[in-house]
Amino acid sequence: MSLFGSLFKKPKRDAIYEVKSPNKRVVLTFMVDNGQISYFVHKDEKIILRKSRLGLILNDASPLADNFSVVRVYSRSVDENWTAYWGEQREIRNNYNETAVYLEENVEPNRLLTMRFRVFDDGIAFRYEVPAQPEMEKMVVADEITEFSVDSNSRSWSIPAYQPDRYEYDYVERPVYNLTESVHTPLTIQTPIGHYISIHEAALYNYGSMTIKLNNSSLKSDITPLSDGMKAYVELPFSTPWRTVTIAHDPLDLTTSRMILNLNDPPRENFDWVEPTKFLGIWWAMFVGEWTWAPGERHGATTEHAFQYIDACKRLGIPALLIEGWNEGWEGDWLENGVNNKFMVSTPDFDMKAVTDYARQNGVEIVGHHETVGFVDNYENQLEDAYKFLVQYGIRYVKSGYAGSKMTIGGHREYHHSQLGVLHYQKALELAAKYHIMLDVHEPIKGTGIERTWPNLLTREGARGQEYEGGALVPSHACHLPYTRLLSGGMDYTSGIFDVANFSKRIASTIVRQLAYYVTIYSSMQMAADRPQFYEESHPDLFQFIRDVPTRFERSIPLLGEIGKSFVVARQEWKGSNWFIGGVTNEEGRKVELYLDFLEPDVNYTATIYRDSEDAHYRDHQLGYVIEEKVLRRGDKIDVYMAPGGGFAIKLAKQ
Ligand code: NOJ
Ligand code: CA
Numbered sequence: 163m164s165l166f167g168s169l170f171k172k173p174k175r176d177a178i179y180e181v182k183s184p185n186k187r188v189v190l191t192f193m194v195d196n197g198q199i200s201y202f203v204h205k206d207e208k209i210i211l212r213k214s215r216l217g218l219i220l221n222d223a224s225p226l227a228d229n230f231s232v233v234r235v236y237s238r239s240v241d242e243n244w245t246a247y248w249g250e251q252r253e254i255r256n257n258y259n260e261t262a263v264y265l266e267e268n269v270e271p272n273r274l275l276t277m278r279f280r281v282f283d284d285g286i287a288f289r290y291e292v293p294a295q296p297e298m299e300k301m302v303v304a305d306e307i308t309e310f311s312v313d314s315n316s317r318s319w320s321i322p323a324y325q326p327d328r329y330e331y332d333y334v335e336r337p338v339y340n341l342t343e344s345v346h347t348p349l350t351i352q353t354p355i356g357h358y359i360s361i362h363e364a365a366l367y368n369y370g371s372m373t374i375k376l377n378n379s380s381l382k383s384d385i386t387p388l389s390d391g392m393k394a395y396v397e398l399p400f401s402t403p404w405r406t407v408t409i410a411h412d413p414l415d416l417t418t419s420r421m422i423l424n425l426n427d428p429p430r431e432n433f434d435w436v437e438p439t440k441f442l443g444i445w446w447a448m449f450v451g452e453w454t455w456a457p458g459e460r461h462g463a464t465t466e467h468a469f470q471y472i473d474a475c476k477r478l479g480i481p482a483l484l485i486e487g488w489n490e491g492w493e494g495d496w497l498e499n500g501v502n503n504k505f506m507v508s509t510p511d512f513d514m515k516a517v518t519d520y521a522r523q524n525g526v527e528i529v530g531h532h533e534t535v536g537f538v539d540n541y542e543n544q545l546e547d548a549y550k551f552l553v554q555y556g557i558r559y560v561k562s563g564y565a566g567s568k569m570t571i572g573g574h575r576e577y578h579h580s581q582l583g584v585l586h587y588q589k590a591l592e593l594a595a596k597y598h599i600m601l602d603v604h605e606p607i608k609g610t611g612i613e614r615t616w617p618n619l620l621t622r623e624g625a626r627g628q629e630y631e632g633g634a635l636v637p638s639h640a641c642h643l644p645y646t647r648l649l650s651g652g653m654d655y656t657s658g659i660f661d662v663a664n665f666s667k668r669i670a671s672t673i674v675r676q677l678a679y680y681v682t683i684y685s686s687m688q689m690a691a692d693r694p695q696f697y698e699e700s701h702p703d704l705f706q707f708i709r710d711v712p713t714r715f716e717r718s719i720p721l722l723g724e725i726g727k728s729f730v731v732a733r734q735e736w737k738g739s740n741w742f743i744g745g746v747t748n749e750e751g752r753k754v755e756l757y758l759d760f761l762e763p764d765v766n767y768t769a770t771i772y773r774d775s776e777d778a779h780y781r782d783h784q785l786g787y788v789i790e791e792k793v794l795r796r797g798d799k800i801d802v803y804m805a806p807g808g809g810f811a812i813k814l815a816k817q
Contacts, residue, residue, distance in 0.1 A: 175268065177232045181261045181281045184241070188409060190279055190286045192263055197229040199265070199277065202311075203286055205409050208355055214309035214380065216277065218290055218402075221302035221392060226267075226275050226292070234264040244428060247617040248438045248686040248714035249652075252736060256424040258282045262291075271297040278401075284419040285408040287364060291401045303369075303394040308383040308405055310361050310374070314338045317352045319646050319725055320345035321625075323373035323386070326567035328578055328605055330626045332634075333642035335726065344373040344384045346579075346608065348649040350416070350725065358413045360649050364404040364425035366610040367588060369394045371579035372405070386581075389574040394581045403610060413645050414720035417731070422611040422650065433617040435598050438686035438713035439559065441529050442475050443484035444468065446659065446692050449629060450667045455487035455496060457509045463488040468517040474694035475526045479709050483521065484529035484561055484689070488512045491533070497565060500535025505548035518555040529559040529602070536566035536605070538586045539573065545590060549597045558598060559620075559687070561654075562590065564605035579607060591616050602654050602687045609651030621654045621685040628656045628691060632667035637780055637807035638748035640675075644682060644720075644729040652685040658708050660696040662784040671807055672778045674787045677704060678809030680711040681744025682729050688713050703789055707772055707811050711742055719760050721745075728752060728804070732760055739816040741767070745802065746809040749780075753803045758814075761796035767814040769794045773802055780807020793817075 177194045189204045193213070203211040217227025241257045262278045276291040292301060316338045321331040323344040338351065348362040361381070363372045370386040370393045383405065385393035404425045410416045444462045447453040453462030463485050475483050491503030508514050521528050530552045534541040541548075552560065568575040571582045587607045594601050595618050606622035613619040625647040626639060640655075647653060657679035662669040669676075680688055690697065690708050697705040715733040721743070723729035730745035739762065745754060751774075761767060769792045778786030786805070794800065794814065802810050 175231050179235060179261055179263060181259055181279045183281045183283045184239070184257050184259060185283045188281055188283065188286060190281050192261070192277060192279060194230055194232055194265070197231070197268065199227065199230055201288070203407065205357065208357070210312070210353065210357060210359065210409055211407065212311040214311040215307050217307035218303055219305040219307060221304040223301070225307070226273060227307055229267045229269045230265040230275065231268045232263055233266045235261060236264070237261045246614070247433055247436050248620070250684050250715050250718040250733065251420060252716050254420045254423065258424070273297060280425070282421050282424070284410065284415070285406060285421045287404040287406045287421065287425050289402045289404045292398050294398045298398055300395070300397050301400070302392050303385070303396070304392055306383045306385050306393065306402070309380045310382075310407065311380040312338055312351055312359065313353055314376070314379050315354050319350040319642060324577070329608065329624045329647070330630065332626065332636065332639060333646055333726065338381065339376065339379070341374065341376045341381065344375040346373055348646055349374050350646050350649070356411070358410045358416055360408040360416050362406045362408070362422060362610070362650060364406050364422045364611045366403040366584060366607065366612070368396060368581065368585060369403055370581045371584060371607060372403070386577050386579040388580050388582060389576050408649070413725050414723055416649055417644055417720050418718065419649070423614045426611040426614040429615050429617060436600055436617045436620070438620060439482045439527065440480050440688045440690060440708070440713060441482035441484050441559070442471055442478070442480050442690050442694060443486065444471055445484055445486055448486065450661070450664050456492040456494070457511065461487065461509065461511060463509065464511045465513045465516055468512070469520055471694065472521050472524050472526045474698065476524045478690070478694060478697055478705065480690055482527040482529050482559060484531060485517070486531045486533070488514070488531065496533070497535055500533065500566070501537045501540055501570070503533065503535065503537065503540060505532055505541070505544045506551045514555055518557065522556060527559060528555070528557050529561055530557045531561050531563070533563040533565065536564045536569040536578070538569045538571045542586065542589070546593055549593060549599055552599070553597050559600050559602070560594065561602040561604065578605065583607060591619055594618055600687070604654070611651065613651060620687040621652045623654050625653055627654065628659060628669070631659065631669045635670050636749070637670055638726050640679065640682065640746045641723070641728055641748045642726050644723065644731070645725045648683065653683055654685050654687060654689060655679055655683045656689045656691040657683065658690040659692045660701050660704065661692055669784070671780050672774050672784045672786065672805050672809070673701065673704065674772050674774050674778070674811065675746055675780075675807065675809035677707045677772050677811035678744040678746050680708060681733055681742050681811060682731055682746050682809070686713050704772060704787070707770070707813060710813050712736055721756055722754060728754070730754055730756070741814040743812040743814070744809065745804055747804040747806070749806050751804060751806045751808065753801055756800050756802060758794055758796055758798045758800070761794070761814065762816070763796050765795065766817040767794050768817055770813045771802070771810065772812070773810040774805035774808035776803060778805035778808055780805070
């Protein structure tokens with residue numbers, strides 16, 4: 163890390179500062195223009211963001227946006243490497259130039275604001291820092307002025323915000339000038355001159371989550387409000403999350419940016435106890451109607467079923483088992499009754515001690531389940547005891563869930579993505595860390611890279627997953643995710659459904675595509691989501707790939723793809739030499755050419771290729787597949803066919 167100095171200047175109401183990326187190609191310009199603050203961004207001298215306003219609007223105080231003078235500017239450069247506990251890439255370089263501009267109002271009450279900018283080769287970030295100051299101990303943020311003025315003729319891909327199913331929607335492609343309703347971030351944009359950018363945020367703590375909306379022909383941040391309409395109540399000093407714009411020439415390059423993780427702090431403690439895993443679940447049987455979450459004749463979470471599934475985990479080599487519906491609270495309409503969910507009381511037909519003892523004897527871990535139905539008050543009353551309860555039985559993993567259109571917090575109905583929601587998710591995560599519990603959060607707050615600081619946040623849902631199969635999932639969805647949702651971190655997509663033609667829950671995918679997801683949709687907790695008989699009896703040949711594929715990778719190289727159409731990625735085993743390649747296509751079949759330039763030279767690899775047959779189709783021939791073995795080397799090129807709604811998976815084992 164090198165510092166290149168700080169600079170004291172006379173207060174200036176008009177000033178311009180340029181912050182350049184280490185390779186000098188990305189330039190952020192910050193302006194104070196007659197006291198008003200704004201910024202714009204170029205890459206290779208081409209405009210990415212036009213002049214975009216900055217500032218915070220406060221409740222009961224004048225905005226922190228105008229009448230500013232610059233009192234001091236401080237710049238530094240950082241170039242460091244860090245090692246992840248898990249992820250798509252083990253060694254990560256964090257390289258940026260930073261400028262902090264210290265501002266003071268030149269009118270009473272002369273409040274202070276610092277704008278901190280970081281410019282990376284792959285994008286820009288900035289945040290508002292409001293220092294502790296005599297006139298202000300707290301502030302109530304009523305709105306954020308932050309603009310991202312992209313060309314409104316750009317194309318964009320996003321999901322709508324403020325909807326009852328949170329982030330669980332199909333991606334919509336439309337011109338930026340049509341973004342008149344708020345959308346969630348990451349918001350992916352292709353500018354008319356061909357840049358691909360992703361607008362998002364990093365390190366979201368104690369603040370409403372940022373959505374984006376068109377306002378007077380400019381994209382503007384729209385912070386998720388609390389039930390009283392305010393965006394955040396904070397004490398000073400306070401820093402907002404980083405507002406980020408990742409910039410790439412190709413949509414594939416968006417997927418390899420680690421800027422969001424880099425903008426988060428390293429962990430404050432040692433997380434060596436964290437361990438990515440794969441798990442089966444007493445789960446899909448509920449979705450296909452064979453079992454129920456609620457107690458009764460077809461109750462899924464019985465001691466007997468748990469024993470059977472533990473045996474299956476052992477036979478299949480899957481280290482963990484999720485059990486949903488084990489506790490009191492699922493009776494009747496669980497979405498309504500969840501207000502009384504009990505997280506320390508199991509149903510009479512589920513013996514937690516017997517199940518966890520049996521699991522331990524067989525070397526299988528149990529993934530506990532906390533479905534809160536968004537009743538945060540009820541959950542927080544039990545949270546610490548509920549974790550202690552699980553720890554006492556040796557449970558180290560918890561899948562949590564927040565079904566429901568809003569959360570109940572402090573007796574009010576709040577958005578999941580509001581400041582109070584963000585605070586709750588964080589509380590649950592930090593308490594989990596205290597008890598060495600690893601989380602898979604469903605209906606979560608979106609990823610903003612905080613898993614760098616809290617690696618026990620192994621994965622989250624936060625998008626439409628396979629529970630929406632049986633009608634609401636379309637093949638293009640999995641071709642949108644890598645370029646949108648997955649830019650914010652891993653996802654528990656609940657992959658590996660082999661019973662693709664099930665009458666009550668038909669899957670819009672060929673069977674081979676289910677394997678591809680383990681590579682194209684990164685998650686450090688990967689579910690083998692179907693019932694064990696479909697792995698052991700129906701397709702043990704395909705299951706071999708699920709057993710082999712790792713849950714963390716040394717590095718990841720996207721090979722080809724187009725937003726909403728296809729995605730192919732190669733990932734190298736963590737600290738290993740084997741490679742895994744996954745590919746998915748939308749409703750159209752396509753043949754792809756893969757150049758194996760990334761393999762080690764002068765080495766033979768045994769390739770096991772799982773691919774769609776020429777006549778496979780996600781609608782009427784899902785089970786058409788071929789498994790072949792080949793010897794391949796660096797420099798080889800292979801052609802692989804993906805059927806409509808299909809995909810492929812390849813394991814390359816170094817000989
Ligand atoms: C929604 C979650 O996404 C799903 O995985 C879970 O089974 C149900 N809620 C019930 O908790
Ligand atoms: Ca869900």
